[in-house]
Amino acid sequence: xxxxxxxxxxxxxxxxxxxxxxxxxxxxxxxxxxxxxxxxxxxxxxxxxxxxxxxxxxxxxxxxxxxxxxxxxxxxxxxxxxxxxxxxxxxxxxxxxxxxxxxxxxxxxxxxxxxxxxxxxxxxxxxxxxxxxxxxxxxxxxxxxxxxxxxxxxxxxxxxxxxxxxxxxxxxxxxxxxxxxxxxxxxxxxxxxxxxxxxxxxxxxxxxxxxxxxxxxxxxxxxxxxxxxxxxxxxxxxxxxxxxxxxxxxxxxxxxxxxxxxxxxxxxx
Amino acid sequence: xxxxxxxxxxxxxxxxxxxxxxxxxxxxxxxxxxxxxxxxxxxxxxxxxxxxxxxxxxxxxxxxxxxxxxxxxxxxxxxxxxxxxxxxxxxxxxxxxxxxxxxxxxxxxxxxxxxxxxxxxxxxxxxxxxxxxxxxxxxxxxxxxxxxxxxxxxxxxxxxxxxxxxxxxxxxxxxxxxxxxxxxxxxxxxxxxxxxxxxxxxxxxxxxxxxxxxxxxxxxxxxxxxxxxxxxxxxxxxxxxxxxxxxxxxxxxxxxxxxxxxxxxxxxxxxxxxxxxxxxxxxxxxxxxxxxxxxxxxxxxxxxxxx
Numbered sequence: 001x002x003x004x005x006x007x008x009x010x011x012x013x014x015x016x017x018x019x020x021x022x023x024x025x026x027x028x029x030x031x032x033x034x035x036x037x038x039x040x041x042x043x044x045x046x047x048x049x050x051x052x053x054x055x056x057x058x059x060x061x062x063x064x065x066x067x068x069x070x071x072x073x074x075x076x077x078x079x080x081x082x083x084x085x086x087x088x089x090x091x092x093x094x095x096x097x098x099x100x101x102x103x104x105x106x107x108x109x110x111x112x113x114x115x116x117x118x119x120x121x122x123x124x125x126x127x128x129x130x131x132x133x134x135x136x137x138x139x140x141x142x143x144x145x146x147x148x149x150x151x152x153x154x155x156x157x158x159x160x161x162x163x164x165x166x167x168x169x170x171x172x173x174x175x176x177x178x179x180x181x182x183x184x185x186x187x188x189x190x191x192x193x194x195x196x197x198x199x200x201x202x203x204x205x206x207x208x209x210x211x212x213x214x215x216x217x218x219x220x221x222x223x224x225x226x227x228x229x230x231x232x233x234x235x236x237x238x239x240x241x242x243x244x245x246x247x248x249x250x251x252x253x254x255x256x257x258x259x260x261x262x263x264x265x266x267x268x269x
Numbered sequence: 270x271x272x273x274x275x276x277x278x279x280x281x282x283x284x285x286x287x288x289x290x291x292x293x294x295x296x297x298x299x300x301x302x303x304x305x306x307x308x309x310x311x312x313x314x315x316x317x318x319x320x321x322x323x324x325x326x327x328x329x330x331x332x333x334x335x336x337x338x339x340x341x342x343x344x345x346x347x348x349x350x351x352x353x354x355x356x357x358x359x360x361x362x363x364x365x366x367x368x369x370x371x372x373x374x375x376x377x378x379x380x381x382x383x384x385x386x387x388x389x390x391x392x393x394x395x396x397x398x399x400x401x402x403x404x405x406x407x408x409x410x411x412x413x414x415x416x417x418x419x420x421x422x423x424x425x426x427x428x429x430x431x432x433x434x435x436x437x438x439x440x441x442x443x444x445x446x447x448x449x450x451x452x453x454x455x456x457x458x459x460x461x462x463x464x465x466x467x468x469x470x471x472x473x474x475x476x477x478x479x480x481x482x483x484x485x486x487x488x489x490x491x492x493x494x495x496x497x498x499x500x501x502x503x504x505x506x507x508x509x510x511x512x513x514x515x516x517x518x519x520x521x522x523x524x525x526x527x528x529x530x531x532x533x534x535x536x537x538x539x540x541x542x543x544x545x546x547x548x549x550x551x552x553x554x555x556x557x558x559x560x561x562x563x564x565x566x567x568x569x570x571x572x573x574x575x576x
Contacts, residue, residue, distance in 0.1 A: 038365045
């Protein structure tokens with residue numbers, strides 16, 4: 001026989017709110033736990049990760065086969081690193097969608113009000129979202145790139161090269177780009193608008209750059225997130241190296257997130 | 270305690286809340302009444318620091334909401350049902366909220382049991398009915414065991430059982446000494462639940478009084494007086510009364526005076542009374558009358574409906 005006990009639950013006397021003032025680090029740490037719980041408890045997170053890995057590895061492997069079959073004479077000297085970078089250029093959109101949805105979904109469902117009522121510090125909420133989205137994007141970019149290199153190298157019949165270094169740079173580039181998208185989504189609020197803008201900003205330079213040779217235009221394009229991420233992933237480039245690329249891309253991320261915090265502060269929710 | 274001080278909120282040229290001041294005190298249920306669009310939800314959003322006031326301020330326990338570091342322990346709010354990621358489970362929704370305010374994980378199970386959702390804790394919120402989502406919203410509001418609860422239209426979408434449950438819950442929370450602030454556009458709901466009423470219309474304060482006073486103050490609250498000297502008594506009561514109507518040779522209908530006052534005046538004038546009966550207005554009647562006096566908007570709407 002089992003004995004069930006029932007207990008009254010709300011009838012705890014209301015306690016005085018906040019005996020001691022909490023410091024900012026505590027608020028941020030709690031926000032981090034909350035945002036991590038949110039991110040890991042929706043299936044779309046795993047779908048986005050899977051999409052990035054499958055697309056990145058798939059494209060790298062397909063290219064490798066095409067090269068081995070002699071169908072890509074222009075790319076005959078491509079290495080596993082090059083193919084992984086081509087793969088992640090397409091595969092990144094899975095995780096960029098995740099970054100957008102992390103905030104735009106809250107606006108779409110109205111749960112942003114629940115979030116901000118629980119954590120009135122707008123900067124803590126967005127910093128926590130940035131940390132978890134950035135971490136997941138880094139991990140996803142790292143794994144996708146590493147698997148793409150491991151898949152392409154044996155097909156090409158070459159070594160992988162600097163597997164960890166390339167994967168880490170690629171993960172970092174994707175993480176920083178995700179933060180740009182997260183900030184953008186906070187300002188724009190709509191999922192469709194954010195993803196459209198993100199695709200435009202990331203793909204337009206590739207398209208426009210091929211059509212326009214104006215010096216000013218190409219210089220501007222060089223410093224947009226897409227080219228910066230490209231140089232950072234590749235580990236070398238023109239007219240700046242990966243170190244400067246990381247710095248400028250980081251500045252983009254900070255600027256986008258700052259705009260997001262400002263929007264959360266100014267706007268009615 | 271919730272306190273609004275000269276709160277004004279404008280959206281472009283629309284004034285949603287207009288110089289609103291009142292206090293919501295602990296230990297009783299304060300009903301927040303007004304037609305749809307009167308500014309109830311806007312006021313509540315300002316209290317939660319979600320909307321910025323154009324002028325004035327809202328304070329909870331003497332402080333602006335945005336200064337609270339563990340707000341869920343101070344104020345539990347139900348603003349709208351369904352403000353949940355549809356693919357997240359009820360359990361994880363509450364767990365994330367608990368983490369954000371340093372509330373123990375065990376409290377999540379506790380409030381789920383309290384609102385009767387423990388058996389569907391693992392199901393995604395998108396599959397919930399409107400009533401279940403209301404219960405989830407109430408669970409979130411109770412998570413931090415707050416001293417203040419604020420429910421915006423809590424019975425929307427609930428079945429009669431659920432309505433009775435919310436009524437009991439709200440009364441129980443007030444009995445525990447909490448500040449309970451509940452909005453509704455349904456007067457009948459408040460009649461059984463609220464101790465005190467704050468009535469607004471077009472963003473302005475219409476009434477802020479104990480529910481008994483609101484009802485007693487209505488011209489629909491009348492005392493029927495039967496006396497052989499009706500005409501004489503009528504003249505005696507007229508100066509102090511809201512209105513005196515002579516229904517027949519022996520019957521007066523008096524508003525604005527209590528039965529005690531009528532009896533005393535009759536006694537002083539040497540007039541015999543054969544009957545003295547109080548007919549209280551319903552809250553609905555009292556409310557409609559208040560609205561009619563204060564709001565052209567409310568009146569015209571109601572009349573159009575009636576026509």
